[in-house]
Amino acid sequence: MSNSRIYTAALIVIGDEILSGRTQDKNISQIAKWLNVQGIRLGEVRVIADDMDAIAEAVNILRERNDYLFTTGGIGPTHDDITVDAVSKALDVDVIIHPTARAILEKYYADKGGVNEGRLRMARVPDGAELIENRMSGAPGIRIGNLYLMAGVPHITAGMLDALTGTLEGGAPLLSSTLGAWAPESEIADVLRAAEKAHEGCQIGSYPFFRNGTVGANFVVRSTDAHELETCRVALKAGLEEAGYEVTDGGI
Amino acid sequence: MSNSRIYTAALIVIGDEILSGRTQDKNISQIAKWLNVQGIRLGEVRVIADDMDAIAEAVNILRERNDYLFTTGGIGPTHDDITVDAVSKALDVDVIIHPTARAILEKYYADKGGVNEGRLRMARVPDGAELIENRMSGAPGIRIGNLYLMAGVPHITAGMLDALTGTLEGGAPLLSSTLGAWAPESEIADVLRAAEKAHEGCQIGSYPFFRNGTVGANFVVRSTDAHELETCRVALKAGLEEAGYEVTDGGI
Known part of the structure; x- marks a missing residue:
């Protein structure tokens, strides 16, 4: 039985x-x-410069008004x-070297010249944090409270998300169904x-588009309730057909 | 002689x-x-849902702490x-039908079934606004104070930006110079x-990358001062070469 509460997350994209x-x-x-698949809705995103105070401010606002807060970069x-320094500042905790992260980096870099000062930076975490597995390269992601600090490089983030799959409490996943028509949306x-x-x-x-010299649009119906979704989809399809348009299930 | 003040803009991307x-x-x-080309720095971006209060809140925070605020969608x-309703709410002004926008839409839709209720929505602006030319389709963008309301469809936004080119006061453009090396950034x-x-x-x-089984990185030096930029680029190149890496001008 799925949880009917709505869970929300925010995301801070960090990077000049x-x-x-x-x-x-x-x-x-x-x-x-x-x-979406975890039953959590992304409610807001902020893109912030590499600036300690700006990151810390956004972290504190968004972690309080969401169930989860992700950062990338x-x-x-x-x-x-x-990011680790800014988050530690926001949470008012020390930055420490995480022993497991250090061990992971020492193993990863054993045949690549060893761990130097720059590489050791990637073992730094806010005090009290846990690690998120990095299946692509050495440096792990970081979880502390409801904060998830992920990599900036998309394929490394993808691996971290994969490692987190099923571990976050969520509600009913948001379902969607798409219809398409060669109709100007203004009609x-x-x-x-x-x-x-x-x-x-x-x-x-x-979502309007312009293809082959003609305008059309896709209409995405979203709901957490499968029955309501289907009823709405059927009604929308009938309405569009009544207005004189041929409707393509699944979108154009 | 370029203006040495730093001009900043924020962007709100609106859309579920x-x-x-x-x-x-x-x-x-x-x-x-x-x-960047206008000499204005993008300092922060927020992506916000189609929600009146959330948009209005972000508009009021960001327009006050930046020289310019753009929205898309x-x-x-x-x-x-x-967007027009939310911005009008934020600015505490009425929504009116702009006569020029209405005339533009009437001309654009003359051979496309005329202006109906939905299409007339695109002539609605916050009271006191001016129009931004849309060179791609009918509905114009909107300027009011330091707010610029642009389309969500990227090629329409591109046309509106083109129409605005050179009309915003900016400082010295941010210059950049790129060097690349097949070096792990952690080294x-x-x-x-x-x-x-x-x-x-x-x-x-x-900006690290992984290509053909090898890691490398591009290093982007940014400054508004061409002389400082070049001095820094030369010093960085020498430093990388001293560390044993071949450096590619312009990046890899």
């Missing part, structure tokens, strides 16, 4: 490289999708990796509004 | 589709790059497009730190 436009973020979307070996706005209004607990998102 | 993971955001990166014709962390420390006003970002 996202704010400068140099790097295209890929973690928001992969963490959002992973959270800033846990590597270089001078611009300050069927009232159909969407009526369908959403008539089905409590359902949300309808409208 | 980003938070659900359905859509991969592309606006953060394109707006960040465009701002939520200015279309459907029920989930509530050269001290070289990076030393180079950054020795060159005031320069920041060095380290």
Whole structure:
């Protein structure tokens, strides 16, 4: 029996490289999708510069108003990796060398020149933290309270998410169902509004596109209740057909 | 002579589709790059759900602590497009139909079935707003005070940015120079730190990668001062070479 409470998470993406436009973020979307499967909703994301005070401020605001807070980025070996320091500041705890993290790094770097000062930075954690397994490279992720500090490199984050799968308490996963039509969304706005209004607990998102010289849109119905979702989907499909559009199940 | 003051902007990405993971955001990166060229730094991004109060709260916090605030998304014709309402609430002004926007839409939709209720939503603006030209489709963007409300669809936003180019007061553009090396960043962390420390006003970002079975990293030096940037780049290159790595100008 699934839990009917709604669980929420926030995400802080840490890194000047996202704010400068140099790097295209890929973690928001992969963490959002992973959270959906855990029955947790991503409610807010902030992208913050490599700045101690800005990170600490965002950490304290978001960890208090969400069940979970994830961060990505800033846990590597270089001078611009300050997430552990900023989180420790926010939580008012010391930074310590985690003995298991140190052992993992010593093993990982045994045939790669050993652990130097930069590499040892990756064993630093806020006092009281546990490690999150890194299945891709050496340095682990970090959990402390409801905070999860993940890597910035998307495929390393993916491995950490995999290691966390099933370990977070969540509610009913958010289900979705998609319909598509070659309809300008401006022609069927009232159909969407009526369908959403008539089905409590359902949300309808409208995502227009322009392809092969023609406009169309996909309509994503979302609900945690499978029955409501299906009822809303059927009503929306009927409304769109009544408005004169052919509807494609699963979207275009 | 360029202005030495630092101008900052924030961005609010509005839309459940980003938070659900359905859509991969592309606006953060394109707006960040465009701002750099205008001499304005993107300091913070928030991704917010389609929720009036959450949007209004973020608008009021971010418009006050930045020179400019951009939003993307939520200015279309459907029920989930509530950016204009949320911004009007934040600014405590009425929502009005902008006569020029209405005329633009009437012309655009003249041979597409005319302006209906949904389409007329796209002429709604906070009282006192000006329009931002939309070179791709009908509905314009909106400027009020230091707020710029842009489309969610990236190529429409691109057209609006193009229309705004050169119209925002900015400082010296942030310059950057990239070096690459097949070096594990954990081996050269001290070289990076030393180079950054020795060159005031320069920041060095380290961006590791894993290609063809080997790790490497690109190092991006950023400064608004071309001379400092070049001095720092030369020093960093020498440091990396001294550490035994071949350095590629422009990055790998």
